[in-house]
Structure formats: C-alpha cells, structure tokens
Amino acid sequence: MTTSSATTAASRRLAIDGDRLWASLTDLARIGAYTDQTTGLVGVNRQSLTDEDAEGRRLLVRWMERAGLEVTVDEIGNIFGRREGEDPALAPVMAGSHIDSVGTAGAFDGCLGVLGALEVVRSLDERGLTTRRPLVIIAWTEEEGVRFGTDMLGSAVAVGRLTLDQAYELTDSSGLAFGDELARIGFRGERPVRLEPPHAYVECHIEQGPVLLRQGLALGVVTGVQAISWQKVTLYGRAAHAGTTPTELRVDPGLAAAQLVVRVREMVDSGRYGRLRATVGHLVTSPGLPSVVPERAELTVDLRNPDDAHMAAAEADLAAFLEGLPQAQPAPGLRVETRRMARTRQVPFDERIQKTITEVASDLGHETMRLMSGAGHDAQEMAAITPTAMVFVRGQYDGISHNPREFSTPEDCAAGVTVLANTLLRLADETSDA
Template sequence: MTNPDLITVNGDRLWQSLKDLAEVGAYEDERTGLRGVNRLALTDADAAGRRLVISWMEQAGLSVRIDRMGNIYGRREGTDPAARPVLTGSHIDSVATAGAFDGCLGVLGGIEVVRTLNERGITTRRPLEVAVFTEEEGVRFGTDMLGSAVAARRLSAAYAHALTDRDGATLGDELARTGFAGPVDERLDAPHAYVECHIEQGPVLARAGVEVGVVTGVQGISWQEITFHGRAAHAGTTPTELRADAGLAAAQLIVRLRAMVDSGSYGELRATVGHLIVHPDLTNIVPARAELTVDLRNPDDAAMARAEEDLAAFLRTLETGQPGLSIATRRMARTAPVPFDEGVQKVIARAADDHGLAHLSLLSGAGHDAQEIAALCPTAMIFVRGEYDGISHNPREYSTPETCAHGVDVLATALLRLADEE
C-alpha cells in the first residue's frame, strides 16, 4: 500500500538548481582548476543569488517577504490560517573559497519540497515556509549565524546593522545598497518546528558509508580577534633581547593553542587560527603589529569556558613577559552547545526509515542557523554525506545527485508530517 505522506522529490531538478546557483559568484581555483563559489554576504554576487532564489520561490507559488535583516521567507499557505508554520531553510552566502552545497542545499531543497507538493496537489494543515538567512558564515561582518541570531532575538538588529567589514562598510549600508533592507520586523514569530537539511561538512557519514545523518545538536563556538602591538625595528641592527616582536607573540599563541588541544584537558576542544596578518609585512622589519583570529569549538560548555580562561591567562603572560608588547582582544561570537529536539529527530529518523535509507545520529561540529532557531521552536537537522571525507569550505566540496535527492526526500517527508500535526 502506498504511503500518502512519503514524498520523493525530483532529484534532477534539485541538482540543476544547485548547479545554476553555483554559477552565481563562480570562480576558478588557480591551484586545482576546480570551479568554486565566492558569494560573501551582501556582496553583488550574494544579491544576484538572492534574486535568483526569490524568482524560484515565486515560480513555486510562495509569497515572499524580506525583513530588516535581509532574511528572506517564502510562504506556502496551509488550510488552517491560524496554525503556526513549519519552517525550513538555511543560507546562500558563502566563504571566499566555497563549494556549491553549504547552505544552498537546505534552501533549494526547501523550494524543491514545495514544487513537489504543488505537483502532487498536496495541501498541509500548517503553512510551510522556506527561509534564507543573512550572513550565516560570518566571514564578512565577523559574526556567524547573524541573520538567524537576530531573528531569534539573541542579537539586536541595531548591533548587526552597525557591524563593519574590513573595508569599513556597515551591514546596514550594504543591506540598503543591495536592496535587501526589507520592511518586515526582523523578530521571527515562533514556528511550530524547524528542520534544516545540510551537507555534513565532515567525514563521519562518508566513513560510515551512510547517506543520511540525524543531527542531535551543535557544539559550542567561540570566536575572538586578537591584536598584538609591538614595535617595528630593523631586522639586522636590533638585538633580539631589545625587540617587542608582535609576530613572535602571535606564533607563541598558535603553538599554545595546539598544546591545549593535545593536552586533553579541555575535552574535545578544537582550535583554529584562520586569519593571521602582520604589519608592516616586510622582510627586513620586525613586526609592529600582528592580527589573528581564534576559533574554538567544544561540545562541553564548561570545558570551553576553561579553555577561554586559560587562553586569557596565557595572553597576560605574553604581555608581561615581553616589554613593549600590548594585547587587545575583541569577542566576535560566542554560542553555547545546543541540543536539538528529540521529537523532531524522531520524525526525521522515521522518514529516513520509511524511505529505506540507513542513517546514524551525530553531533554537528559546524555552526548552523538551526542552533539559533532552536531557541524559538522544536528544531533538528538532516545531514547528507559529503564525498572526499566531507571536505567543505573548499571547491572540492561535493555530494552526489543521488545523496542530495535522498536527503531532500527525508526533508520533504518530515516537513509534510510536521505540517499536518495538530
């Protein structure tokens, strides 16, 4: 007997949508020759991608609204206009060296679900909405999950609008420049539930040989910008003991972070220095200033707090141990670990079972909009397997057409079942 709420989407159409969006902001990686995506938040490329996605939403019959953070929502009405909607979505902004799937699969998968429901003449009790959140990556304005954090009321729109990129442009000005400073209140009313489909961005599913993951939560994230101020000096004439070397201090910090991770004293801590620059950046001058970022991840919030405290203590040691050196720190982001709703996880797992898809449960190592929306409503995520050990934020990021379709089949079935709940 056919299961009436078991939904299979058009995988070819979904794949074509992913390919078409990947052409917006496309570039060729000089080292590998692969095609990548560079679509930083609220750049012209991001604006072009947004307009393309909006056109697909409208073609699918969704009514589109844009809030004061530039978050985009496409709505498909249900039979009960008073019922809270079921929300899905993700983001389409990227890092500068991205692939075609990060965030985009969740947005385009949501649109494909709506197309499929339309073609099958299926109505739902609750409305369905597909969201595109602004500046999820955080690489341009320095705070990740920014649009969803404002929507969920963790951050204010005033704070977000005042953030600047490295050229001094504010997010508020860029919203206006690109035409995405919408009129709608940025504070999102609580949905009935939220489900986000996303490429895993890690090796767990690939190594297990499984296509689908049921995500149990997201680990904590801490971002800091650290600036070392020393003294510029001639590399040949200045004795080592008389230097205030900002570059040396930065290197000592990087080594210390790795030692903290290797010690095992901070649980499953991960530490990354992803941005590092020295000034004046000349061969024969001792650096007067070094700027770097520190990205800490940990599923244990107490262990994360210990790591942050010990990092701060080490910075004080560096400052007192090298005369002429001063250190400034700036908090960029801090989110606690977020467990996802067990009920929504069960809906996802049952949908995978009904599609005959093996699945496993796993914690997300990356941050996602879902961790913000979880403050408003029951939330969980679907991961799809990435190839090449799940590499992401890289032109080699890849998931197969079949795996993407299977993940969105699970999304479609889960959304339909949630949208018909009382």
C-alpha cells in the same frame, strides 16, 4: 488542487525531483563562480551582501515566486517564502538555510538546505497536496560570518540573541557597514525582524565532515551543535629594522603571534579540555615587510567544544595565557587586545523531531546515525524559540567543506531532501503543538 490533510501524513509519501534539485544547485553555483588557481577546480565566492550575493538572492526570489510562494524580506535581509496551509492561523513549519558563502566555497554548504526546501514546495505543488499548517522557506542572511565577523547573524537577530542595531553597525575589513550594504543591494526589507515562534524548524545540510562517509551512510540525524567561540586578538609591538635591532631589544608581535598559535595547539593536544578543537584561521602582520620587525599582528582564534564546561575551561586558560604573554617576551612593551566575535553554547536539538526524521528515513529505506554537528548552523539559533532538528547529507573527499572540493552526489542530495520533504509533511499536518 487539494488533497485533504485528514489523510495521514505517513500515507502521503512525497517524492522529489532529484534532477531538478541538482540543476538548481548548479545554476546557483554559477553565481560567484571562480577558478581556484592551485587546483583548477571551480569554487564559489558569494560572500554576504556583495553584488554576487545580491544576484543569488534575486534568482532565489524569482524561483520562489514561480513556485507560487508569498515572498517577503525582513529588516536584516532574511528572505521568506510562504506556502499557505489549510489553516493559515496555525503556526507554520519552517525549513531553510543560507546562500551566502565563504570566499573559497563549494556549491552545497547552505544552498542544499534552501534549494532543497524549495524543491519540497515544487513537489507538493505537482502532487496537488496541501498541508494543514503553512510551510515557510527561509534563506538567512550572513550565516558564514566571514565578511562582517559574526556568524548566524540573520537568524541570531530574528530570534532576539542580537539586536538589529548591533547588526547594522558591524563593518567589514574595508569599513563598510552592514546596514548600508544591505540597503545598497536592495534587501533591507520592511518585514519586522523579530520572528514569531513557528511550529517547528528543520534544516537539511551537507555534513562538512567525514563521519557519514566513513560509516558508509548517506544520511545522519543531527543531535545538536557544539559550543563555538570566536575572538580576534591584536598584538601591538614596536616596528624596528630587521638587521640593526638586537633580538633582546625587540618588541615583536610576530613572535607573540607564533607563541599563541603553538599554545592553542598544545591546549588541544593536552586532552584537558575534552574534544576541543582550536584554529587560527587568520594571521596578518603589519607593515608586512621582509626587513621590518612588525609593529602589529592580528589573529583570530576559533575554539569549538561539544561540552560547555570544557569550553569554559579552555577559554579561561587561553585568557590567562594572553594576559601573561607580554611577560614572556624578550623586551617589555607588548600590548594585547582582544575582541569577542561570536560565542554560542552547546545546543541540543529536539528529540521528537530527531525521532520523526529517523522514522521517515527508515520508511524510505535509509539507515541513519545520530551525530553532533561540528559546524555552526542557523538551526542552533532557531532551537531557542522552536523545536528544531537537522538532516545531514554525506559529503565526499573526507567531507571537505569551505573548499572548491566540497561535493555530495546527486543521489545523496536527493535522498536527504526526500527525507526533509516527508518530515516537513508530517510536521505540517500536526494539529497540536505537543
């Protein structure tokens, strides 16, 4: 069933089945589906290592096996599907993303990359084509970081940025340990987690932003990922009666939390930190009663910046603000505690693979643009060990993501995965690592 890979990859143009890709996206989205009470839209809640994630994983494994892939699972739950090449000794070309979600997701974030790579394999099989190098599809574990507090976890451990023990010891808000939950759902595999560098890695992903939509383009070539900093800030004060405690005697962490929220916005608006973006996405007070001054407030601060120097300056100034926050309160006694959740530097992607993606897209009749990713992706971890790049697919509704309104059209998804397919075909037919 083979066609010699001595035939140039450029002459072996590969078409994918867009209807089948769309059906796969729809079928996976049914797992963890919920109805948003505000909008009435159907979203996806398939957080990492939940029963829903386990069900989605099992469906993906079945699809991989039906496509003839050799399926293995590593010690952190990353799922690999290998399609053999003419020379199994050559380093493989890898493609994938993740199928775990945030609590209020759509059907495309991560899933397009995994199911798109699967569709590439299905299409190769239908054409009877083999590649010189093996192809490997990957579904990474806990990319989102919403349950265990560290994003890109599976890929970070696979490339050695974090250790397996560090991952296993992470806990969710209920105190459940990552390692225990991984075993519970049956995906604590035996394959060694440390990944041998592949020949290349390519990830197809919905943009999660409005740039392509506003430029009128279906596809983008990603130049890299901006720096990301996550930390949890816990403020400890003193609970008191809301009616009887004078304002000047209160140690109110709720007030301090509000000051912090305002401060991070002022940092963005100041322009001193380049294209800084700052978000407080989680804020809770305890005991959370209307008639009680809280004794504790917990926040997360998400900073993002395409420039490492600007990011470092923003982090330093935020740390100084937090250090001085107790002195800015009406009464003494506020205590500030911080914990680093995640920190990645700005990551540039491989110029040669960006060029290949651009050429493939042009050959297929698609105009593209270069753009940096504002969101984090497993590709940024893989860039530490192998030439890496990404294909972005246009999102609708101003590119909203992490929301039930997240949407891309069947045509744009098919276009992005067709570019992915032909990029992988070219890379997997390369004989050297140059």
